[in-house]
Amino acid sequence: MxxxxxxxxxxxxxxxxxxxxxxxxxxxxxxxxxxxxxxxxxxxxxxxxxxxxxxxxxxxxxxxxxxxxxxxxxxxxVDRPQRVPGAPLRFLLDVHLGTLARRLRLLGVDAAYESEDIGDPALATRSAAERRVLLSRDRGLLRRRELWAGGYVYSDRPEEQLRDVLGRFAPVLAPWTRCTACNGLLHEADKEALGDRIEDGTQRSYDVFAQCGDCDRAYWRGAHHARLEALVTEALAEFGPASAR
CATH class of the missing domain: 3.10.20.30 (Beta-grasp domain)
Structure with missing residues (x-):
């Protein structure tokens, strides 16, 4: 200039x-x-x-x-929490933010995720078509004109990324309601109806199951549940309804 x-x-x-x-x-x-x-x-x-x-x-x-x-x-x-026009609040994450996407889904946040690099134009276009806030650490991507809304993810550590997004956008949290694999909604499932989707040992050890309405993946409180429960409890304590955000 x-x-x-x-x-x-x-x-x-x-x-x-x-x-x-x-x-x-x-x-x-x-x-x-x-x-x-x-x-x-x-x-x-x-x-x-x-x-x-x-x-x-x-x-x-x-x-x-x-x-x-x-x-x-x-x-x-930007002011925090940042109010994004329109509802409901939904996110789209780029290929580098898979762990953050799964943690958001664990908390019941609508978080679409591209597991393959489909290119900046396609990501920005999807953001606009679906009115999703695009989350990325790519500054160039966030400058694209066709983008509907976006947010830079400031840390490269998943736990800090999650706190950053929850503190900035204040999404409504509804833990255990979304599939962490595909983002679909979960519903209660009868273990007998799940059949060969779960192993015999799992059927004998657990009674409460959920299933994704989109990809049919089955969920139960397995070996990793305590770690996930701790993540959920910590997020709810700071960013849930009790925090009066």
Missing amino acids: NGPEIHLTLAPELHLFAAPGLRAPRARTVTDGSSSLGHVVESVGVPLTEVGRLLVDGREVDTAHVPAAGESVEVHG
């Missing part, structure tokens, strides 16, 4: 997206004099999915504002 110079202040949580020289308060940057503020913010590396209020010389503006020479621009992060 080669035009008016403005002063840009990024919220601390947005610093990771920008070059070091743009992380200081009132960092100087040059615009082309015609691009919108949204374009300017994206040009310094910040996806608009991560941007909340935009203030120019103390007054709030939208992304269409065209910065003029000498203006001071403050870029704030």
Whole structure:
């Protein structure tokens, strides 16, 4: 860009997206004099999915504002919890977030997941077609114009990713109601009706079963249940109805 110079202040949580020289308060940057503020913010590396209020010389503006020479621009992060227009709240996760998808499903959150890399255009298009919030650590993907809504996943650790998403979007939690394999809804199942879907030893050891209405996968409280129960209990304690979010 080669035009008016403005002063840009990024919220601390947005610093990771920008070059070091743009992380200081009132960092100087040059615009082309015609691009919108949204374009300017994206040009310094910040996806608009991560941007909340935009203030120019103390007054709030939208992304269409065209910065003029000498203006001071403050870029704030999104408010938490972030309210996404429309209902119900649903997510779409890219190929790198399989563990996060399964944990969200465990908590009853509608979380579609692409287990293969179908490409950025297809992911963004699905987000728009199904009105799903696209979760990704790919900054370029979150800048695609066809995207309906999105959120950057800040950590590469699944437990921190889960807390980040639950704290940011505050989805309604309904544990044990979704299939962790395909995202379908679970229903109670009679073990006799499950037949050869479960082994004889499992039939003798357990009485309570559930089954996915989409992929027919069977569920019971097996060896890993205690670990999953701990994850659910911790999430409900912090992000469930009792937290009055």
